[in-house]
Amino acid sequence: MSRPRRERRSVVAVEAIGPYALVRVTRGSLDPGIPGQFFMLEAPGRVLPRPMSLCLAPRGELAFLLDPIGPGTRALAALESGEALHVFGPLGNGFRLDVERPLLVGGGIGIAPLPYLAEALEQPPAVLGFRSQHHAEAAALFPNAEVVIDPVLVTEAMPAGRDVLACGPEPMLEAIRAIAPDAQLAWEAPMACGYGACYGCVVEIDGELKRLCVEGPVLGGSPRAAFVASTRGLCGEGRPCSS
Amino acid sequence: MLLLNASGCLDALTAPDVARSLDAFVTKTVTPEPREGNAPVRIAETEFGMLNAIGLANPGRDTFLRETLPRLASAIDVPIWVSVGGFNAREYAETCEQLARDDVACIELNLSCPNVDEAPESAAEIVRACREVTAKPLYAKVSPHSWDIGETVRAIEAAGADGLSLVNTLRGATLDARLRPTLSRGAGGYSGPALRPVALAAVVAARRATQLPIVGMGGVETGRHVIELIACGATHVALGTVLFADPDAPTRVRGELAREVEALGGDSVDGFFGVALDAVASGVNSGKR
Numbered sequence: 058m059s060r061p062r063r064e065r066r067s068v069v070a071v072e073a074i075g076p077y078a079l080v081r082v083t084r085g086s087l088d089p090g091i092p093g094q095f096f097m098l099e100a101p102g103r104v105l106p107r108p109m110s111l112c113l114a115p116r117g118e119l120a121f122l123l124d125p126i127g128p129g130t131r132a133l134a135a136l137e138s139g140e141a142l143h144v145f146g147p148l149g150n151g152f153r154l155d156v157e158r159p160l161l162v163g164g165g166i167g168i169a170p171l172p173y174l175a176e177a178l179e180q181p182p183a184v185l186g187f188r189s190q191h192h193a194e195a196a197a198l199f200p201n202a203e204v205v206i207d208p209v210l211v212t213e214a215m216p217a218g219r220d221v222l223a224c225g226p227e228p229m230l231e232a233i234r235a236i237a238p239d240a241q242l243a244w245e246a247p248m249a250c251g252y253g254a255c256y257g258c259v260v261e262i263d264g265e266l267k268r269l270c271v272e273g274p275v276l277g278g279s280p281r282a283a284f285v286a287s288t289r290g291l292c293g294e295g296r297p298c299s300s
Numbered sequence: 301m302l303l304l305n306a307s308g309c310l311d312a313l314t315a316p317d318v319a320r321s322l323d324a325f326v327t328k329t330v331t332p333e334p335r336e337g338n339a340p341v342r343i344a345e346t347e348f349g350m351l352n353a354i355g356l357a358n359p360g361r362d363t364f365l366r367e368t369l370p371r372l373a374s375a376i377d378v379p380i381w382v383s384v385g386g387f388n389a390r391e392y393a394e395t396c397e398q399l400a401r402d403d404v405a406c407i408e409l410n411l412s413c414p415n416v417d418e419a420p421e422s423a424a425e426i427v428r429a430c431r432e433v434t435a436k437p438l439y440a441k442v443s444p445h446s447w448d449i450g451e452t453v454r455a456i457e458a459a460g461a462d463g464l465s466l467v468n469t470l471r472g473a474t475l476d477a478r479l480r481p482t483l484s485r486g487a488g489g490y491s492g493p494a495l496r497p498v499a500l501a502a503v504v505a506a507r508r509a510t511q512l513p514i515v516g517m518g519g520v521e522t523g524r525h526v527i528e529l530i531a532c533g534a535t536h537v538a539l540g541t542v543l544f545a546d547p548d549a550p551t552r553v554r555g556e557l558a559r560e561v562e563a564l565g566g567d568s569v570d571g572f573f574g575v576a577l578d579a580v581a582s583g584v585n586s587g588k589r
Contacts, residue, residue, distance in 0.1 A: 253314030
């Protein structure tokens with residue numbers, strides 16, 4: 058696996074996709090890593106960087122999809138072309154790609170790592186769930202996804218007999234695991250550092266509190282990982298810390 | 301001057317390159333028994349710093365000595381300082397006694413973790429108990445909460461400490477949108493930029509009370525911040541919260557420090573030791589009272 062690096066990169070563009078923002082930065086000598094891995098993005102004016110999984114890796118660029126709901130993500134979404142920020146990664150463990158019949162499942166901003174994953178798996182079928190038509194505009198990042206909107210759940214649209222790779226809110230991941238115990242699931246937790254230093258992102262794995270940035274963020278697909286949602290996922294403003 | 305990490309702000313096993321860029325690596329605090337630490341949520345950002353309530357998560361003394369310490373010693377080539385915690389003086393002393401090994405360069409007694417219940421004994425009593433059982437250099441990590449840091453420091457020195465580390469975090473709390481504490485423990489340790497002026501004043505107070513070496517820390521982010529702590533009487537400096545945002549901080553800060561020393565017309569950072577001491581302590585600024 059490639060070693061993480063921290064570089065000062067410049068913003069190519071920030072594009073609105075529904076309510077979300079796609080932040081595109083120059084790649085420099087950063088490695089895009091494996092789908093599901095994440096980067097720490099310096100959030101202008103904030104003390105701590107924000108963990109974001111890679112959404113797309115166009116030639117010469119890295120692109121991150123985020124939901125501007127907290128002070129950090131709002132600062133990132135407000136970046137303008139040419140402005141600079143530090144980017145550190147790739148970090149953590151991504152998805153295993155040796156699956157036979159992949160099905161991607163995403164919910165809300167949890168679709169963020171899936172476009173890059175879809176590329177690596179040669180555009181497998183995908184089921185995406187959103188809370189509104191406006192949020193569902195993000196499905197444009199996929200060529201052929203099935204989209205469901207609240208109150209329809211992704212679990213109602215998932216075909217059986219597939220190798221599930223999913224990212225989304227904790228209740229969605231719990232529901233997926235209940236019907237697809239071998240699913241590979243990408244989780245989220247408040248993180249200060251992303252590289253094992255702060256012990257802030259612990260979650261219960263196999264009955265022990267372990268660092269999600271070191272053990273994950275993708276867990277499952279093996280008997281080792283049993284995630285118990287134990288965080289309220291809140292950081293300061295009633296928002297996920299990675300906001 | 302040595303550049304260290306603040307205890308609990310770096311894992312040399314997951315980031316050995318970062319540890320190697322320091323002059324010494326300080327471990328996460330080791331307690332007699334394994335501790336899982338506090339339930340999540342453990343961290344929260346504020347405008348000027350961050351709160352943590354990790355709760356001294358560590359594998360416990362036995363596993364640390366049997367597994368962690370040998371792995372650390374082979375992973376990094378810088379001296380290892382072991383941070384020791386406990387819930388009474390006997391626990392601290394028992395751990396210190398077992399650290400009489402070549403791969404331990406120094407012991408730092410964590411006397412001031414804001415995220416666990418305090419030991420019933422005073423800081424000086426804990427230092428005295430440890431001094432009786434170890435010949436290793438013994439540093440005492442002091443809380444910024446004391447109203448009279450000088451008195452605390454004199455008692456710690458009389459008890460046999462070889463040095464001081466200050467400051468630990470300040471206790472703080474934040475509320476979420478629905479007015480519930482953000483941290484599941486309610487309150488936690490506040491660190492980062494907000495702590496910087498607190499650290500400067502605490503180092504001045506300690507330096508006026510003792511000639512012991514002092515590891516100054518609290519909100520250091522740049523070379524300028526390092527030289528300010530040295531000017532206030534710190535002998536060494538540790539990086540804490542900045543390591544979360546910038547794992548390259550040790551190398552960057554050293555470069556900034558060299559330029560700062562040159563810009564101030566000095567030869568080395570140690571040449572600025574204590575230069576702000578009298579003025580800060582007495583309130584004198586540029587000759588005006």
